[in-house]
Amino acid sequence: MSLYYETATILENPDKIGGSFKARIFKKKDLKSKPGQIYALVAEASKWSRVLKDVIEKCGVLEEERKLTPILALLLTHDLLLSKSGVAAHKDHVLRLAITRHKARLSAEFTKARIRHGFPTLEAFREAINAGDLDSDDSEEGEKSRHPRWVRVNTIKSSLKEQLQSTFKGYEKVESIGEILTARGSRKIYCEDPNIPNLLALPSRIDLGKTPSYTKGDIIFQDKASCFPAYLLGLLEQDGDVIDGCAAPGNKTTHAAAIVSTQDPGGERKVIAFERDKGRTEILKKMVKLAGADQIVTVKGASDFIAAKPNSPDYENVGAILLDPSCSGTGIVGRDDAIKLHLPSSSTESTKAQGAGSRKNKKRKRGADKADDKPTAAESKEEMTLNLDETTAEEVPLDAADKLTERLTALSTFQLHILTHAMRFQNARKITYSTCSIHFEENEGVVFQALATSVAKERGWRVLRREEQVEGLRKWGRRGQWEDGKLSGSVVDEKSKGGVLEGCIRCDKGTEEGTMGFFVAAFVRDGESKVVAREGDEMEEDVRKPAAPTEEQDGDEEEDWDGFSDDGKVAELKAKADEVIEKKPQAAPEPEKKRKNKKRRTGKQ
Numbered sequence: 001m002s003l004y005y006e007t008a009t010i011l012e013n014p015d016k017i018g019g020s021f022k023a024r025i026f027k028k029k030d031l032k033s034k035p036g037q038i039y040a041l042v043a044e045a046s047k048w049s050r051v052l053k054d055v056i057e058k059c060g061v062l063e064e065e066r067k068l069t070p071i072l073a074l075l076l077t078h079d080l081l082l083s084k085s086g087v088a089a090h091k092d093h094v095l096r097l098a099i100t101r102h103k104a105r106l107s108a109e110f111t112k113a114r115i116r117h118g119f120p121t122l123e124a125f126r127e128a129i130n131a132g133d134l135d136s137d138d139s140e141e142g143e144k145s146r147h148p149r150w151v152r153v154n155t156i157k158s159s160l161k162e163q164l165q166s167t168f169k170g171y172e173k174v175e176s177i178g179e180i181l182t183a184r185g186s187r188k189i190y191c192e193d194p195n196i197p198n199l200l201a202l203p204s205r206i207d208l209g210k211t212p213s214y215t216k217g218d219i220i221f222q223d224k225a226s227c228f229p230a231y232l233l234g235l236l237e238q239d240g241d242v243i244d245g246c247a248a249p250g251n252k253t254t255h256a257a258a259i260v261s262t263q264d265p266g267g268e269r270k271v272i273a274f275e276r277d278k279g280r281t282e283i284l285k286k287m288v289k290l291a292g293a294d295q296i297v298t299v300k301g302a303s304d305f306i307a308a309k310p311n312s313p314d315y316e317n318v319g320a321i322l323l324d325p326s327c328s329g330t331g332i333v334g335r336d337d338a339i340k341l342h343l344p345s346s347s348t349e350s351t352k353a354q355g356a357g358s359r360k361n362k363k364r365k366r367g368a369d370k371a372d373d374k375p376t377a378a379e380s381k382e383e384m385t386l387n388l389d390e391t392t393a394e395e396v397p398l399d400a401a402d403k404l405t406e407r408l409t410a411l412s413t414f415q416l417h418i419l420t421h422a423m424r425f426q427n428a429r430k431i432t433y434s435t436c437s438i439h440f441e442e443n444e445g446v447v448f449q450a451l452a453t454s455v456a457k458e459r460g461w462r463v464l465r466r467e468e469q470v471e472g473l474r475k476w477g478r479r480g481q482w483e484d485g486k487l488s489g490s491v492v493d494e495k496s497k498g499g500v501l502e503g504c505i506r507c508d509k510g511t512e513e514g515t516m517g518f519f520v521a522a523f524v525r526d527g528e529s530k531v532v533a534r535e536g537d538e539m540e541e542d543v544r545k546p547a548a549p550t551e552e553q554d555g556d557e558e559e560d561w562d563g564f565s566d567d568g569k570v571a572e573l574k575a576k577a578d579e580v581i582e583k584k585p586q587a588a589p590e591p592e593k594k595r596k597n598k599k600r601r602t603g604k605q
């Protein structure tokens with residue numbers, strides 16, 4: 001199957017596979033084309049689609065070429081007119097022939113379009129398209145779907161001041177995230193985030209991926225919400241070492257390391273990063289190195305945090321734990337969220353589009369030129385805008401609602417298990433628990449259940465109240481939400497319920513705040529604890545028995561590792577994670593090498 005048939009099939013998604021477009025590409029097992037090539041083709045074609053749709057329609061290509069669907073016509077015209085290497089198919093390939101037949105007319109219409117838009121050269125036209133200057137999605141929805149490019153300055157290697165004077169020199173400072181969200185194209189503006197220190201919001205079209213500061217790890221692409229957990233820990237010098245229990249790809253690990261490094265110039269404190277998955281461990285290591293955090297972070301690669309012994313001397317200095325476990329990922333906003341494909345339509349009723357790239361079509365391609373199939377739903381639309389990123393929850397069709405419930409139960413059971421495990425660490429006084437899920441079951445539901453466990457009660461864990469939180473998050477308005485009928489009455493203490501919900505923090509996607517959907521709560525414990533965690537404690541005293549999730553998606557932070565980003569290799573990772581089926585708990589790791597306790601935290605027993 002050619003690149004074009006394969007791409008069209010994934011776009012059409014006849015099997016209704018969930019997940020973002022990127023994830024769908026990486027999920028597909030039998031691709032002949034490179035996933036990166038498919039993604040690049042769609043990303044590029046989408047930028048030009050508003051122009052090309054018009055060009056194709058003016059030339060009447062769909063009326064004449066019965067082999068071409070709107071998607072195929074768009075992809076092929078893009079490559080014919082705009083790709084340096086032209087149409088990526090053999091010169092006798094049926095699709096290549098179908099489009100090159102119209103080359104002269106298509107080129108002429110394209111030139112007219114360029115002139116109509118006021119660009120003297122193709123280069124100028126290209127620049128404007130890349131900058132998004134021709135986008136005219138002025139609707140409220142359009143604004144909502146935009147997402148800032150969030151940039152965290154990595155204070156291990158640089159400073160905000162330094163970055164403003166170098167990478168962002170010449171950028172204009174604006175006062176609200178709203179201005180960033182509504183900025184046209186790649187206007188050079190930035191907003192200093194009012195909640196998270198050293199975080200900047202920029203218009204999404206600004207391409208910083210090739211800047212030296214990005215490739216050197218001086219700046220990190222990290223969604224605002226994803227910066228909440230490390231910041232909410234409110235780390236202090238006396239908190240000692242920090243564990244990140246679910247670390248890869250490592251955005252929160254390096255954020256925690258950056259905070260620790262400012263408090264501990266002597267380099268005594270450590271961030272211990274657990275990552276169960278082998279492949280993701282490699283990404284974590286790369287990320288830690290690039291961030292210059294390798295002196296601070298000890299990576300426990302291919303290690304299950306649940307198998308780590310809370311009373312081990314290795315963790316004696318651990319005062320804080322960051323837990324960002326696998327979740328449904330339903331809060332994720334893909335960077336390709338705003339990518340839209342404007343498809344050409346045929347002006348005559350007689351054009352019967354053939355299913356692009358499906359087996360059926362392949363047969364047709366080889367043989368008969370029958371064009372009497374009904375157009376697919378997508379093809380029959382006069383003008384179709386494809387939103388390429390679909391996050392799973394909203395996409396779950398009604399008949400799959402049961403599956404969602406099952407999946408949420410499995411995930412939340414695992415999340416509760418890992419959270420209560422963290423509560424056992426002998427000297428831990430602070431924990432943040434976060435997910436990039438929008439579901440109560442994985443969020444407030446887990447918090448209330450954790451509070452009801454005997455380990456939480458015995459050790460004095462409670463939710464950090466809003467008024468105790470670091471300033472930037474105290475003033476964050478979106479707080480925990482209650483959903484009736486999701487938890488049994490015995491789990492929830494009615495008296496403290498309101499305070500707990502107020503202590504929980506939520507971020508919603510598609511708001512004027514420009515974040516992904518996210519949840520975080522901090523747990524703290526005060527005073528002396530009567531019960532020290534028993535090694536190998538089982539969960540029989542907990543509200544629910546632990547069970548490994550049957551399916552999980554490793555949400556946060558995206559996708560194909562192409563550097564230092566929330567956005568990078570993570571589509572691939574998410575696709576992989578979708579397949580993760582925890583059939584049995586991993587074997588305990590080799591005995592931990594005893595680390596010399598340089599700094600025993602005597603006051604915290």
Ligand SMILES: C[S@@+](CC[C@H](N)C(=O)[O-])C[C@H]1O[C@@H](n2cnc3c(N)ncnc32)[C@H](O)[C@@H]1O
Binds near residue numbers: 245305306324326
């Ligand atoms: C949501 S992702 C973490 C994202 C990360 N905190 C960040 O900000 O870049 C969850 C990660 O936890 C890992 N994980 C899940 N269960 C684990 C366990 N029991 N021990 C260690 N790692 C685990 C998954 O493999 C996955 O890489």
